[in-house]
């Protein structure tokens with residue numbers, strides 16, 4: 001069984017559970033993104049909501065990605081990390097006044113606007129500052145992402161975005177709002193999308209929508225197709241880097257840009273998921289009537305994805321090379337949904353073994369809670385846990 005290459009000796013001294021980020025994997029992922037995006041001159045914004053660990057964010061900033069934010073807190077985190085406001089986009093169905101003001105004060109690149117009332121509020125707040133807000137319309141293209149229903153966002157009966165049926169009305173409204181400048185259109189159809197035909201379907205819709213704008217004689221500087229590229233949760237050791245080449249090629253081949261238009265992406269999960277693991281210890285192995293339970297010191301308070309959307313994570317016992325056995329891998333929280341996997345093959349497991357729950361870099365640490373008054377997990381990076389080089393070498 002192939003296992004990830006972890007500094008297990010270092011892990012032994014750290015209080016579990018904790019997050020571990022392999023920055024080599026992250027850097028390789030970012031190099032691949034940049035190399036593939038460069039071919040077509042695409043702009044990539046990192047979706048901060050996947051992970052805002054400062055060390056992770058620093059590496060992403062270093063690679064030159066922009067930021068995609070969905071709250072004022074994320075706009076602040078992006079700017080604090082040193083990402084230029086001119087590369088910050090700000091989406092979200094419920095932007096509060098202070099969040100809009102924060103974006104205006106920092107002259108961010110673009111507000112991705114999700115409703116008519118929001119357009120009117122941004123216009124008003126920009127007016128009181130004597131500024132012009134640059135906006136893109138988030139349009140709901142009614143494309144199925146073929147993903148879990150909790151993480152699909154592009155169908156028409158969805159709280160996200162402006163519906164196609166409202167489009168003509170919105171296009172007519174914008175010229176009446178003097179403190180708003182329409183610079184683009186924005187889409188985001190869902191997350192953990194592995195079927196590239198969903199993105200192809202998005203391209204077809206975007207082309208149609210572009211024609212609607214052309215028919216109204218409205219010029220757009222950019223198109224933003226959001227994020228959602230999935231990763232391989234089953235085989236993180238074999239497929240640590242998503243196929244960004246194939247992903248970008250879909251848009252290169254199927255999306256028609258107007259002269260001078262730029263194409264923007266907002267990738268979250270695909271950037272950070274594979275670099276992160278939740279490291280935990282086995283507290284007890286309990287023999288049930290027909291199965292064994294491996295009870296960990298991590299639960300859904302540290303990683304909620306399995307409980308929230310039945311997500312699969314690959315699990316490795318880092319301390320054992322014994323033959324595999326089947327375990328239900330569970331946490332200590334007083335809820336039955338606190339289960340990471342059922343009937344999972346682990347090398348024979350005992351109390352004290354270190355367990356890695358893989359592909360946990362996205363929507364892991366950031367979604368941790370203190371339920372049951374548990375402590376929030378700390379995130380460590382491979383750079384921090386590397387043996388120190390003696391001075392002078």
Ligand SMILES: *Cc1c(COP(=O)(O)O)cnc(C)c1O
Pocket residue numbers: 047049050068070091092188190191192226227228229266267268269270362
């Ligand atoms: C969550 C989100 C993203 C990133 O989604 P991933 O599936 O993590 O790539 C991009 N854009 C918007 C608007 C989002 O809400």
